[in-house]
Amino acid sequence: MLEFILWVRAILYTWCNLLLQSPYRYIMGYNKAEKQPVRVLVTGAAGQIGYALVPMIARGAMLGADQPVILHLLDIPPAAAALNGVKMELVDAACPLVKGVVATTDVAEACSGVNIAVMVGGFPRKVGMERKDVMSRNVSIYKDQASALEQHAAADCKVLVVANPANTNALILKEFAPSIPAHNITSLTRLDHNRALAQISERLNVDVSDVKNVAIWGNHSSTQYPDANHAIVTTNQGERPVPELLADGEWLRGEFIKVVQERGAEIIKARKLSSAMSAAGAACDHIRDWVLGTPKGRWVSMGVHSDGSYGVPSGLIYSFPVTCEMGQWNVVQGLHIDEFSRAKMEATTKELLEEKALAYSCLA
Ligand code: NAD
Numbered sequence: 001m002l003e004f005i006l007w008v009r010a011i012l013y014t015w016c017n018l019l020l021q022s023p024y025r026y027i028m029g030y031n032k033a034e035k036q037p038v039r040v041l042v043t044g045a046a047g048q049i050g051y052a053l054v055p056m057i058a059r060g061a062m063l064g065a066d067q068p069v070i071l072h073l074l075d076i077p078p079a080a081a082a083l084n085g086v087k088m089e090l091v092d093a094a095c096p097l098v099k100g101v102v103a104t105t106d107v108a109e110a111c112s113g114v115n116i117a118v119m120v121g122g123f124p125r126k127v128g129m130e131r132k133d134v135m136s137r138n139v140s141i142y143k144d145q146a147s148a149l150e151q152h153a154a155a156d157c158k159v160l161v162v163a164n165p166a167n168t169n170a171l172i173l174k175e176f177a178p179s180i181p182a183h184n185i186t187s188l189t190r191l192d193h194n195r196a197l198a199q200i201s202e203r204l205n206v207d208v209s210d211v212k213n214v215a216i217w218g219n220h221s222s223t224q225y226p227d228a229n230h231a232i233v234t235t236n237q238g239e240r241p242v243p244e245l246l247a248d249g250e251w252l253r254g255e256f257i258k259v260v261q262e263r264g265a266e267i268i269k270a271r272k273l274s275s276a277m278s279a280a281g282a283a284c285d286h287i288r289d290w291v292l293g294t295p296k297g298r299w300v301s302m303g304v305h306s307d308g309s310y311g312v313p314s315g316l317i318y319s320f321p322v323t324c325e326m327g328q329w330n331v332v333q334g335l336h337i338d339e340f341s342r343a344k345m346e347a348t349t350k351e352l353l354e355e356k357a358l359a360y361s362c363l364a
């Protein structure tokens, strides 16, 4: 009899648990299948940007709070001990999204199976240098790493080049990794885009999240053209064009452009090191918007291969305003380009063509 009572009690207990816990577990998401981890490569991971970027990725700032990741960290042999230190800290951070860490100085191992590659490794410019002054040291790295990505990365790998000269390094990577679709190779101008938003927010004393649709055209260099002609601020009265809100119309054509163009150099002067925290944040913003999509009505700036839009020579890696959807970027079309803007866009095109020629002469 006692056995029968215990048996009935066990059955009732199991059923009650199933009935009560299942909806709870469902609501809490415990029963949802966990996403497959995405493999993210960071080159130059022992450097300053790497050190700021890796924890951001580990905490979901790049791919979302529900996306597990396996981090692939690459640096060169002289930085192997520091790289191992980054790996130890990453383990100690105990981030639930991190499902594995590959820290290596072997480029083939680092690139193996990666879905996203953030190419930060290289030599940074120092006080008094232009970004193209680091050309000879960096383009040969990008040629070699192009081959490694081509051979070992996932077929649909998305690449972001951060190391300077970023547009031209990306161009070299594109040319030496012909099987990676050109659409998948991009360079970072999101930092310039964010700087432009921030300048307008300070000038108009509005929240930076209320400013949108600036555009960075061309090169991530002092010839870039930060363009706020189409920028918008959301106010209590609705959306207003930035040029209408500025009392001093000349600011947008003068100081604004200069400050954004020269911000990187100003930071190097102040820190004796190039920007790292803001660059890492911008790299996360770039990949997040590319993979997860830009919010409706908002565009961002990305260095992408030109399809001839706005008269930019086809094939150059040039920064355009883009929107992103389902993992694809599209250049924002139909913006009015006045004579002032056209001249600025042509000046930065000219520099990119010169950089391309210089890059090939460095590789010859
Ligand atoms: P850093 O010197 O602190 O780090 C660079 C790291 O790259 C170092 O650890 C170095 O050992 C490593 N490295 C060198 N050659 C390598 C190779 N062949 N493979 C893998 N790793 C290699 O420099 P940082 O401040 O982190 O800057 C990195 C790059 O990013 C620089 O080129 C810098 O100019 C550029 N940058 C670009 C932007 C942008 O907006 N596009 C912004 C800031 C900095």
Ligand code: LMR
Residues within 6 Å of the ligand: 124, 125, 131, 164, 191, 263, 264, 265, 267, 274, 275
């Ligand atoms: C930046 O814009 O901060 C970086 O590209 C570093 C540099 O060389 O200016």
